Amino acid sequence: MDKVLGVLGGMGPLASAHFMVRLTLLTPAARDQDHLxxxxxxxxxxPDRTAARLRxxxxxxxxxxxxxxxxxxxxxxxxxIPCNTAHGWYAEMQAATRLPILHIVDxxxxxxxxxxxxxxxIGVMGTAATLAMRLYQERLGQLGYDCLVPSEAEMASRVTPAIAEVKANRVAEAYAPLAEVARALVVRGARAVVLGCTEIPLGIAAGPVLPFPVADTIDGLARASLRWAGY
Amino acid sequence: MDKVLGVLGGMGPLASAHFMVRLTLLTPAARDQDHLxxxxxxxxxxPDRTAARLRxxxxxxxxxxxxxxxxxxxxxxxxxIPCNTAHGWYAEMQAATRLPILHIVDxxxxxxxxxxxxxxxIGVMGTAATLAMRLYQERLGQLGYDCLVPSEAEMASRVTPAIAEVKANRVAEAYAPLAEVARALVVRGARAVVLGCTEIPLGIAAGPVLPFPVADTIDGLARASLRWAGY
Known part of the structure; x- marks a missing residue:
């Protein structure tokens, strides 16, 4: 393997560390030297991406x-880049480098x-900034998806506080509010829910498996990275 | 935080990814910007460190x-450097850089x-090369520890294959052989067991908690890194 993957992380640090774990575990490898x-x-x-965009x-x-x-x-x-909200600056970053930047929404x-x-x-959960920038609604809309998002009340009382819990290392506390909102999106007609903020799959992994398809953007980006590398 | 930690990893990749997870979870932080x-x-x-030293x-x-x-x-x-065996080249690496290299045995x-x-x-489990180089026996001996190590038969039939299982992403399979050898060291008089290869704590975490103290060199190096950074 002569390719090297660059991972622009720290947003948050637990999400990007977990991305490295999942990248490794999803690789078909029999020894160290087979890994990417x-x-x-x-x-x-x-600086905080949500604060920059909304405040x-x-x-x-x-x-x-x-x-x-x-x-x-x-x-x-x-x-x-295992941070969905940072993709609000995707065009500026891609314009500044010759390296391909794998898009997390793809x-x-x-x-x-x-x-x-x-x-x-489908349901899409993410930071308030990701939803306000319509990162998912526009790009997935072009692919034939109709994106349901949480209400402002659900964002303020459940999703936004749960994301902050994960960033403060209180991962288990994030499960209940995130699972509640995911279930509510399915009740409103979503066939699947995209965990469109990389803190959200960490919280969702801390409790019972949800009984409907969830698209984990950490795993998805790890799989896209392995496809790029030719695994 | 104006310090940046460099992590020389990939040996194996799951161990260094898990090191990043533990570094994050052990940090007192309320938000992204509080992390290291x-x-x-x-x-x-x-190239394989054990093959280089022994073969x-x-x-x-x-x-x-x-x-x-x-x-x-x-x-x-x-x-x-979240790889114990690589510390067989510690002196050469430290001589080649002005940056302090945190020593995993310390x-x-x-x-x-x-x-x-x-x-x-105490018991010390590690790669055959780590034990043959006496990385732990010498450095911990100077601190008043008496290091028991697995027998050659235990290394060949249990520890070495289990380390290879983790490097090939078969983590759960590594628990039983590693736990068996750790227990045997305690039966032979060890008060605690050092998991002196960073694949070993990954395998040991895949099953029931052992009923004696185990020194996890991933967590130990993460704590040493946070002390260096002043947390």
């Missing part, structure tokens, strides 16, 4: 581009197809 | 030094003290 070389640039100092907080783009430069220098052949779409959901009504 | 910035250089192509296999030092250079260029302030000693085992007879 990777460099994880884990910079949790990147005119500090711009994360300079820190994101610093990470892109670091991964270029480290010899990466492509970049994966990875989620591939995950939905893998789960047997090629179109139709 | 880190760069993980995960290069599973590094005159390809020298891993050039690949290790390439990783050290990469971490220097990425702005690391110290280097942690981290294991700190972990033993944290577990209430400040001296005495």
């Amino acid at each position: 070389p990777a460099v994880l640039w884990s910079d949790p100092r990147v 005119a907080g500090e711009d994360p783009l300079p820190a994101l581009l610093c990470g892109v430069r670091g991964l270029e220098a480290a010899g990466a052949g492509a970049i994966a 990875a989620a779409a591939a995950e939905l197809r893998r789960l047997g959901v090629p179109e139709g009504r | 910035p880190a760069v993980l250089w995960s290069d599973p192509r590094v 005159a296999g390809e020298d891993p030092l050039p690949a290790l030094l390439c990783g050290v250079r990469g971490l220097e260029a990425a702005g690391a302030g110290a280097i942690a 981290a294991a000693a700190a972990e033993l003290r944290r577990l209430g085992v400040p001296e005495g007879r």
Whole structure:
């Protein structure tokens, strides 16, 4: 394997560390040397993406581009970013590098197809900024999906606090509120639910398996990375 | 936090990914920006350390030094290496960089003290090369520990195959043989057992908790890294 995957992470750090675990476990490998070389640039100092988009907080783009430069220098052949909200700056990052940046929403779409959901009504959970930027609604809409999102009340009382719990290492506490909102989306007609913030699959993994298809954007991006590498 | 931890990993890749998870979970943090910035250089192509030491296999030092250079260029302030066997090349790596390299055996000693085992007879499990190089026996011997190691038969039939299982992503299969050898060391008089190969705590975590103190060198190195960073 002469390809090196660059991982622009730290957003949050638990999600990108878990991405590295899943990337490894999803690789067909019999020994160390069969695995994919990777460099994880884990910079949790990147200014908060949601605050930047919704509350005119500090711009994360300079820190994101610093990470892109670091991964270029480290010899990466492509970049994966296990943070959905950071994809609000995808165009600016892609314009700034010759390396392909794997898009997490495309990875989620591939995950939905893998789960047997090629179109139709789906639920999308994510940060308030990801939903406000319509990252999923637009890109998946073009592929024939109709995206249901949580209500503002569900976001404020359940999803946003649960994401913050994971970032503060209180992962188990995040399960109940996230599972409740996922179930509510299915009751409203979703055939599957996209966990469109990389903290959300960590919380959802901390409790009983949900009885409907969930597209995990950590696993989806790991599979897209392995496809890029030719596994 | 203006420090950046460099992690020379990929040996194996699951162990270094799990190191990043534990580093994150052991950090007192309320939000992304409270976590420690880190760069993980995960290069599973590094030639097999055990084969190099015991069977005159390809020298891993050039690949290790390439990783050290990469971490220097990425702005690391110290280097942690979540692979015990690679510490057989510690002196050469430390001589080649101004960055401090945190020594995993010192981290294991700190972990033993944290577990209430400040001296005495302990068991040490590791690769055949780690034991043959006497990495633990010498360095812990100077601190007042008396190191019991598995027999050659236990190494050949239990420990070495279990380490290979983890590197091939068959983690659950590694529990029984590793737990059996750890128990045998306690029967022979060990007060605690050092899991002195970073694949071993992954296997041991896949089954019931052992009823004696075990010093996990992944957690120990993560705690040493956080102490270096001033957490």
